[in-house]
Amino acid sequence: MLTVFGSTALDTIRTPTRVLKDVLGGAATFAGISASFFVDTGLIAVVGTDFPKKYRNLLSRYLDLSGFVTQKGKTFRYDGSYDDTLSKRTTNKTELNVLGQFKPIVPEKYRKSEFVYLANNDPDQNSSLIKEFDNVRFSMCDTIEYWIATKRASVIKMIKTVDAVVINDEEAKLLTKEHNLIKCAKKMMSWGAKYVIIKKGEHGSLLFVEDIIFPSVAFSLEDIVDPTGAGDSFAGAMIGYLANKRKTSLSEIKKAVIYGNVLGSFAVEKWGLDGLTKITKKQIEKRVKQYQNMVEF
Amino acid sequence: MLTVFGSTALDTIRTPTRVLKDVLGGAATFAGISASFFVDTGLIAVVGTDFPKKYRNLLSRYLDLSGFVTQKGKTFRYDGSYDDTLSKRTTNKTELNVLGQFKPIVPEKYRKSEFVYLANNDPDQNSSLIKEFDNVRFSMCDTIEYWIATKRASVIKMIKTVDAVVINDEEAKLLTKEHNLIKCAKKMMSWGAKYVIIKKGEHGSLLFVEDIIFPSVAFSLEDIVDPTGAGDSFAGAMIGYLANKRKTSLSEIKKAVIYGNVLGSFAVEKWGLDGLTKITKKQIEKRVKQYQNMVEF
Known part of the structure; x- marks a missing residue:
């Protein structure tokens, strides 16, 4: 099985055409649901007593919730606005609420997880949580600007504790202080990551392992409505695919990246989580085939 | 054979590490030399009496110069500065000089060219020049911000007169007033282009024909020294490859795009034209093979 540790949020998403208020979001929500198309996935996360029952029900349809904790207080909230191009997001407000004091506990039955995904949590928390798993074959983490800006040394330490880092291009540059993405990846590998996956949004991604680079394009889409969660869906699909296999x-990791691109493309086609929750495994496989045809030459 | 019509320039290129002063450049120079690896290529361009003999000799090693005219006055000059990331260029100065009054003439022996590349010239000039060819099988044009800003209607008219438009992503957005690159391409196709190729620099390119999209990655490079001429080298290789075949x-056009990516990658590895003039056909074929291995999954 796969364990995902990360945030479950109530998001307010503002795009030029529509505002979604207090909808279910969070890195672990997207990553976990995306992974669940491939493998049994358990979620370690916290919400407040205000977390709507319908959202808990939705999560329970995709995820094992043994590690999903409700604590007194309000659920983590994020409020962000996209520009006209949907490529730039500005954060209006972040309220940590119950997430601020959360002490994650790995349920007994998750300790044997061979695959573990640590979403963009506090890097110290990620580094300590990964030690509670007895039998890890492949672990992957993400990180975000906030942690790079406030706890860079801890982010670097976290990278040593996992097999793979998945990170977006701007954050990779910020973290490594390099402009060129190959140089960024090499630096992260020198810090101890065996695999580095740099996500480039509509431009796809770059996978690095040893001296191999595997660039892959995004699945081309004409109509993008809400980019929220695309990167988390990418990461979830990637590790979910591997956990299933x-x-x-290297060959499976490359395929995992393709599934990452495909799930990322589904995520942005609909509002909020709908991009993931309205699809079937069959549609995923169909799009992977389309992807293969698309890039063939 | 292939005919290339466009600018030959004396460039001043300023990067954070080095300044090149009055070096041979220009869209047609890069495109023509890049194409010449694949097919006999003739250049229609103008320079002034100050154009150094060594540069004329260099051009004559790669290109037929029957349409290469020297006129009284100074050669077209361009002066631009790159930022630290080498991804943004600011124009410091453009001196049209002899290019301003140039009336291009198609030499008799070029009139039978089946392949014609119109670089980023005045769109009206491109539209009228293409009519002087008797036997065109495939014509391609590029354009730049300057013409989009000053002669947008003429750019749109030019697109009707050619088979393919090759254009960079920012200019495609500017020209079509769309954010999404698929929408950009569809609009250019609605204006009469059968093929649209959108260049995305380090992120590769997108080819559009009918309802087919062929995205391709750039050849990954760690050390880029001078991005000047990458897009022109891409276009030249593309049409040079097709002219040779x-x-x-569709299958050959996709392969042509791969050669475009590869020649673009050579162009940025060395200063000025050295990226193209220091390579051999064998190195090109080797990198195409590396490219195929790189993207395989």
Whole structure:
């Protein structure tokens, strides 16, 4: 099985055409649901007593919730606005609420997880949580600007504790203080990451392992409505695919990246989580085939 | 054979590490030399009496110069500065000089060219020059911000007169007033282009024909020294490859795009034209193979 540790949020998403208020979001929500198309996935996360029952029900349809905790107080809230191009997001407000004091506990049955995904949590928390798993074959983490700006040394330390780092291009540059993405990846590898996956949004991603680079395009889409959660869906699909195969050969990791691109493309086509929750495994496989045809030459 | 019409320039290129002063450049120079690796290529361009003999000799090693005219006055000069990331260029000065009054003439022996590339010239000039060819199988044009800003209607008219438009992403958005690159391409196709190729620099390119999209990554490079001429080298290789094959099937056009990516990658690895002039056909074929291995999954 796969364990995902990260945030479950109530998001307010403002785009030029529509505002979504207090909808279910969070890195672990997107990553976990995306992964769940491939493998049994458990979620370690916290919400407040205001967390709507319908959202808990939705999560429970996709995820094992043994590690999902409700604490007194309000759920983590995020409020962000996209520009006209939907490529730039400004944060209006972040309220940590119950997430601020959360002490994650790994449920007994998750300790044997061979695959673990640590979403963009406090890097110290990620570094300590990964030690509670007895049998990890492949672990992956993400991080965000906030932690790079406030706890860079801890982010670097966290990278040593995992197999793979998945990170977006701007944050990779910020973290490594390099402009060129190959140089960024090499630096993260020198810090101890065996695999680095740099996400480039509509431009796809770059996978690095040893001296191999595997660039892949995004699945081309004409109509994007809400980019929220695309990167988390990418990461979730990637590790979910690998957890299902129980293999981490280069060939499977490349395929995992393709699934990442495909789930990322579904995520942005509809509002909020609908991009993931309205699809079927069959549609995923169909799009992977379309992807293969698209890039063939 | 292939005919290339466009600018030959004396460039001043300022990067954070080095300044090149009055070096041979220009869209047609890069495109023509890039194309010449694949097919006999003729250049229609103008320079002033100050154009150094060594540069004329260099051009004559790669290109037929029957349409290369020297006129009284100074050669077209461009002066631009790159930022620290080498991804943004600011124009310091453009001196049209002899280019301002140039009336291009198609030499008799070029009139039978089946392949014609119109670089980023005045769109009215491009539209009228293409009519002087008797036997065109495949014509392609590029354009730049300057013409979009000053002669947008003429740019749109030019697009009707050619088979393919090759254009960079920012200019495609500016020209079509769309954010999404698929929408940009569709609009250019609605204006009469059968093929649209959108260049995205380090992120590769998108080819559009009918309802087919072929996205391709750039060849990954760690050390880029001078991005000048990358897009022109891309376009030149593309049409040079096709002119050599004398085929414009989808499969060959996709391969042409791959050669475009590869020649673009050589162009940025060295200063000025050195990226193109220091390579051999064998190195090109080797990198195409590396490209194929790189993207395989």
